[in-house]
Amino acid sequence: MMTSFPITKFESIKTPFYYYDTNLLRQTLQAITDETSKRDNYCVHYAIKANANPKVLQIIKEYGLGIDCVSGGEIELSIKMGFDPQKIVFAGVGKSDWEINLGLENKILCFNVESIPELEVINDLAGQKNTIANIALRINPDVGAHTHANITTGLAENKFGIDMDDMDYVIERTRQMKNVKFIGLHFHIGSQILEMDDFIALCNRINELQTKLFAKQIIVDHINVGGGLGIDYKHPNRNCIPDFNSYFSTFHKHLKLQNNQTLHFELGRAVVAQCGTLISRVLYVKQGHQKQFAILDAGMTDLIRPALYQAYHKIKNLSSVEPKEKYDVVGPICESSDVFGKAVDLNKVHRGDLIAIRSTGAYGETMASQYNCRPLPESYTSDELS
Ligand SMILES: *Cc1c(COP(=O)(O)O)cnc(C)c1O
Secondary structure, three states: OOOOOOHHHHHOOOOOEEEEOHHHHHHHHHHHHHHHOOOOOEEEEEEHHHOOOHHHHHHHHHOOOEEEEOOHHHHHHHHHOOOOHHHEEEOOOOOOHHHHHHHHHOOOOEEEEOOHHHHHHHHHHHHHOOOOEEEEEEEEOOOOOOOOHHHEOOOOOOOOOEEHHHHHHHHHHHHHOOOEEEEEEEOOOEOOEOOHHHHHHHHHHHHHHHHHHHHOOOOOOEEEOOOOEOOOOOOOOOOOOOOHHHHHHHHHHHOOOOOOOEEEEOOOHHHHHHHEEEEEEEEEEEEOOOOEEEEEOOOOOOOOHHHHHOOOOOEEEOOOOOOEEEEEEEOOOOOOOOEEEEEEEEEOOOOOOEEEEOOOOOOOHHHOOOHHHOOOOEEEEHHHHO
């Protein structure tokens, strides 16, 4: 299933904008549901920070996924969109009091707690409301993921989670607190992970930790392995749906669950990345001495991943079939890092051509900013344009 672009419709729309292929999104969600429905104790919480567009969320909701939030704003949006609070988990190293209160008032499934000071605040705030907060401890498993340094989160040196060696002590502390209930262990090792070995390493680590807990007669209800499954940025057509079968089978095969334990996943990128494309127009073709530039009306304010992580996105000229030439594809923002790709092969570019930047459904629109007083990009779905 390959995204096809309604180019004539695009001609009359103000650029830049995000285009979401809802058929692909539905097929991706179906592929996830096909896998998780094989096992009745698997629950996927969509990591809403990847894409919080209401049109996208509406479709995700149809498939019954829960939500993984990292802020109060995300909790508010999830509830407003009609997601079940009993399927909301809430992570983050710096939860504000109002955000914790919001989670408590909505009786979310679980707070993923990252430190003792946070635990104490949740206990206090839950006490003030005469309620009990379900908490999972986010443990830093010291498992490296083979991905970009800025998006690994599970190493001892990262700011996230509780050190493994402190786990026993923190569990002791939770058990002394009256308004928190310790229900699970949470992990998240990074993002854009394509090596199943990284997830196997995580499973092995969780098995070790569970064995230690078991020896103390502690069995938690809930194991949360986070998200991080990557996508194929190089081949958005050939591999438009991630290999969910190997992903879920890896956990099925390597993670030893105790009876009645539920297994939670927090997939973000893998759900939404391939269904999104940033569409922009060429403003100018500028000839330099060494190279030529295609200057777009989209910039790092619309899609910051290339500037922030040197991320690769496939770029295509939708308006030309003339022989290919090399271009540095850049935006109009006053920053040298406002570059989408260097020496990109594109069919000969002219002013006004439509340019597609692929695989931008995750961490695209949600990371857009108004730097340079630019308007935020609009969005359209394939349903709306068909
Ligand atoms: C960002 C994040 C995710 C989702 O990561 P993806 O790589 O998009 O799957 C899941 N869990 C937590 C705690 C996160 O911070």
